Amino acid sequence: MGTTTSKANKITAHDRAILDLKVQRDKLKQYNKRLDLVIAKEQEMAKTYLAKGDKKRALLALRRKKFQEGLLEKTQLQMTNLDELTFSIEQALVEKQVFEGLAAGNQVLKELHKEMSLSDVERLMDETAESIEYQNEIDEMLSTRLSVAEEEDIERELDEMVATETKAMLPAVPGASREEREAASWQTQEEQGQPDRIAVKKKATKTTRALNEPMLA
Incomplete structure (x- = not known):
């Protein structure tokens, strides 16, 4: 040093x-x-x-x-x-x-x-542009909204999961009819904070009953 x-x-x-x-x-x-x-x-x-x-x-x-x-x-x-x-x-x-x-x-x-x-720089720029384009395509695919049919399938699957969980929580009542069990299920779902979905199901049930009843002459 x-x-x-x-x-x-x-x-x-x-x-x-x-x-x-x-x-x-x-x-x-x-x-x-x-x-x-x-x-x-x-x-x-x-x-x-x-x-x-x-x-x-x-x-x-x-x-x-x-x-x-x-x-x-x-x-x-x-x-x-x-x-x-x-x-x-x-x-x-x-x-x-x-x-x-x-x-x-x-x-x-x-x-x-x-x-x-210069050729190495051009190749690197091309590769970078391709990588960015590929990433943009992935982002676009992931951000694409689901179709109406797919949304309905998801809603239906959610309803089935809710119904299954609710049915598992209900006590067994001997001799209860299907309408009574459904009414109890709706009441339980209302208590769990799902009034909108229950209202829709009640309306659908009334409509079905009206269609099944015989028309008076």
């Missing part, structure tokens, strides 16, 4: 060049500060000599001040050049890293495209 970390933190020639430029800039910055102090001092000395009436020394102080100002202007220009050069190098390094990243990404895309051809 130590070897890997050492390689990762290794200073390249580009890093060293940028570092050297920044060191030079810092030196010029410190030099400029000293020049500023010298210029300010010469300015004060010129004022002092002039106040004493010594114009010759005042003029000499101003000349030294002018010379220091020339040096300051040159160093400031050098600092500007160093800043621009440092920025250009750093920008070029960033662009190089971006280029390397794009190249690596392009290579990965090429490898992925080799693993996933």
Whole structure:
């Protein structure tokens, strides 16, 4: 692990060049500060000599001040050049890293495209569409409503189940007629909360009786 970390933190020639430029800039910055102090001092000395009436020394102080100002202007220009050069190098390094990243990404895309051809994608899309269509057909079949005849068969089967359960719950009454047993069955079903179905059965029974009775002359 130590070897890997050492390689990762290794200073390249580009890093060293940028570092050297920044060191030079810092030196010029410190030099400029000293020049500023010298210029300010010469300015004060010129004022002092002039106040004493010594114009010759005042003029000499101003000349030294002018010379220091020339040096300051040159160093400031050098600092500007160093800043621009440092920025250009750093920008070029960033662009190089971006280029390397794009190249690596392009290579990965090429490898992925080799693993996933266009024909494979088309086949997968076709299979997916067929699976969706098949599922839709199943859903449609399951959601289709039953016919009227099938609904009637279901209702009839339910009636038979109810009648069987009700008959099993009734106590045996010796000598009871079929009408009496049916009446008891209907009463029990009404108590169990099925009045609508019982009303229909009562109406059907009355109709059957009326049809079976002989008509009076």
